[in-house]
Amino acid sequence: MSELLSPDQLEAALRAMGARLYHDQHPFHKLLHSGRLDRGQVQAWALNRFEYQRCIPLKDAAILARMEDPALRRIWRQRIIDHDGSHDGEGGIARWLHLTDALGLDREMVTSGRALLPGTRFAVHAYIEFVRDRSLLxxxxxxLTELFAPTIISHRMAGMLAHYDFISKEALAYFDYRLTEAPRDSAFALDYVKQHADTVEKQQQVLAALHFKCGVLWSQLDALHFAYVEPGVRWPDAFDPATQGGAV
Amino acid sequence: MSELLSPDQLEAALRAMGARLYHDQHPFHKLLHSGRLDRGQVQAWALNRFEYQRCIPLKDAAILARMEDPALRRIWRQRIIDHDGSHDGEGGIARWLHLTDALGLDREMVTSGRALLPGTRFAVHAYIEFVRDRSLLxxxxxxLTELFAPTIISHRMAGMLAHYDFISKEALAYFDYRLTEAPRDSAFALDYVKQHADTVEKQQQVLAALHFKCGVLWSQLDALHFAYVEPGVRWPDAFDPATQGGAV
Known part of the structure; x- marks a missing residue:
């Protein structure tokens, strides 16, 4: 890309990148949504994905800490409020723990992170480092991966409820909330990016940032699929569905 | 672990961890060393591993930047000299590029990093962040994973030379050097750790640091194995052995 795109062309380029690289294209998600995973594999997904959920407010706080404009901060802080709630047991992180509880996972094992796959941890932390190190734009x-979230969430909820008798609508409450939060958040971020990426260089940075983030989500599923589906080679200290335990 | 170990007990605990978690236990290495990979898979390994090689001096410089003691810095700087050499074409990084050249990989694709697996990048960068963020100890x-390097390197050199007609002794010069450098480096680091980890907490930190690093190495092989061996699901912009290309 060497010519300046119009804001709408930039949006189209971002959406085209998502169509190609967003993790709804990953075979693990197809297995998850179509009921072809067993309970242990769904547990492994929920346990590892918790690391991502846990770090979302840390990531958003790192972004907030770089926003000079109070008006911008007022909007962005809502993301932190959504995930942390107003008291114990509220918010997106707590709702994710309802899911891991419903799946029968030991709460301490989940929150300690000790049974995570290394690849999960590295991908999530790369995301936090990225927002600390790079420009605010x-x-x-x-x-902006959230642009693509509502579709995958709808598929996931319908598919998981239809196929897994160990999953209830209550256990999936996290996703219910995300169906309204994600479009609001991504609409704001998309407008911001379309308005502020006003040079070729900034537009390239924006596209590279989405590329990076697609890799963060994709490689988490790589790690899960490799360890729990095929070939099923597991880091020795990772969650073991057979014993329901991990490293001590 | 809740009791203080003697220095020799600490060394034994570190070696036991390596026996369990060092990446010589990973199936990808078994395939690599026993000749069961094809040229494209060996290329993918060399290309992705270059990201690790490239970052070693950045990692060591980050450690050097935290050493207050000139005597300590004099010793540690040798690692950077080993990898960077004294002029273009010398040192460990250049020797790794001789390997990727010998494998027929496009030099620009290798050095640009554009065809890497996301998991490679995240693992390597987690290592750099770790040495920046944690204590010097x-x-x-x-x-200390270098304690276990000579054995794996000997197996690798013998195995790759015996099994792959596209690999020459010259192409593996990197490993020849490492056979003398790694024992010198790890002997110093082990002495340092045995001397300075003089509380239970510090000994736990030391063991956790080696645990972390084993995960860094292990998850790089997870990513390679997943994308290039089984099930062979590749991040769309990663190196493609069929076309010998990656993302542009």
């Missing part, structure tokens, strides 16, 4: 652009 | 302890 790139940090905001890296959130 | 933990940073030094994270280098």
């Amino acid at each position: 790139e940090a905001i652009a890296s959130s | 933990e940073a030094i302890a994270s280098s």
Whole structure:
């Protein structure tokens, strides 16, 4: 890309990248949504994905800490409020723990992170480092995977409820909330990016930020699929569905 | 672990961890060393591993930047000299590029990093962040995987030379050097750790640092194995052995 795109062309380029690289294209998600995973594999997904959920407010706080404009901060802080809630047991992180509880996972094992796959941890932390190190524009652009979230969430909820008798609608409450939160958040971030990426260089940075973030999500599923589906080679200290335990 | 170990007990605990978690236990290495990979898979390994090689001096410089003691810095700087050499074409990084050249990989694709697996990048960068963020003792302890390097390198050189007609002894010169450098480096780091980890907490930190680093190495092989061996699901922009290309 060497010519300046119009804001709408930039949006189209971002959406085309998502169509190609968003993790709804990953075979693990197809297995998850179509009921072809067993309970242990769904547990492994929920346990590892908790690391991502746990770090979302840390990531958003790192972005917030770089926003000079109070008006911008007022909007962005809502993401932290959504995930942390107003008291114990509220918010997106707590709702994710309802899911891991419903799946029968030991709460301490989940929250301690001791049974995680290394690849999960590295991908999630790369995301936090990215928003700390790069420009504010790139940090905001890296959130744009949320543009593609509502579709995958709808598929996931319908598919998981239809196929897994160990999953209830209550256990999936996290996703219910995300169906309204994600479009609001991504609409703001997309507008910001379209308005502020006003040079070729900034547009390239924005596209690279989305590329990076697609890799963060994709490689988490690589790690899960490799360890729990095929070939099923597991880091020795990772969650073991047979014993329901991990490293001590 | 809740009791203080003697220095020799600490060494034994570190070696036991390596026996369990070092990446010589990973199936990808068994395939690599026993000749069961094809040229494209060996290329993918060399290309992705270059990201690790490239970052070693950045990691060591980050450690150097935290050493207050000139005597310590004089010793540690040798690692950077080993990898960077004294002029273009010398040193460990250049020797790794001789290997990727010998394998027929496009030099620009290798050095640009554009065809890497996301998991490679995240694991390597987690290592750099670790040595920046943690105590000097933990940073030094994270280098202790080198204790286990000579054995794997000997197996690798013998196995690759015996099984792959596209690999020559010259192409593996990197490993020849490492056979003398790694024992010198790890002997120093082990002595340092045994001397300075003088509380239970520090010994736990040292063991956790080696645990972390084993995960860094292990998850790089997870990513390779997943994308290029089984099930062979590749991040769309990663190196493609069929076309010999990656993302542009």
